[in-house]
Amino acid sequence: MTAPMVLFVCVHNAGRSQMAAAFLQHLAGDRVDVRSAGSEPAETINPAAVAVMAEAGIDITTGAPKLLTTDAVRAADVVITMGCGDACPIFPGKRYEERELDDPATLDLEGVRRVRDEIRERVEGLIASLEG
Template structure:
């Protein structure tokens, strides 16, 4: 019996990119992949434009909260995808790391967040194909 893969999305504030990625992965993969997200310096709340951009596609991330990145969360993940957290993300042997260079939606309006959201969706779809 195989265990399902675990993916951790990491960005600085865990309020935009990583939350949108986690929302897409949970929506598109269902329970086939364990989905996590965290930030090196979590914000107080999600980026409202990110929440609105996802809601346009029928994905509700409004109930999510930014979470602090912990060593344990990284250690127990199969794939860690960073999105601008730089050197603050611990690197551990045996874990697959990817860095997705994406614009930061912080302080951006909905029109600027939509293309970021769409790029994240494309990357998440490719990730699902790879992992399943």
């Protein structure tokens, strides 16, 4: 059986979607194929996201923001959007979830930690739903 592919999407692919993808990869390993992208990708990953993920023992410095493509959505089994509005194409038969989360770019470090912790909790729930 092939691993399900999960795509996390946010506007800049510099904070929320990077953290979610890293948590899913860390917690699920090769049981899930993980991708992330943004509708308007930033130049680099948000330094505050890098810092709070390092506090959780996860290094996201090797990642880079990527542009959301129709092919990436088409290839995904699960598409989780995090505030990207209508930028994500919809294909029948895919599982879509919208996650309302504050944008780390607008928060202080404590706020980014809260977003990180909420993302981790939601990723743990996602793993349970994929395995159940």
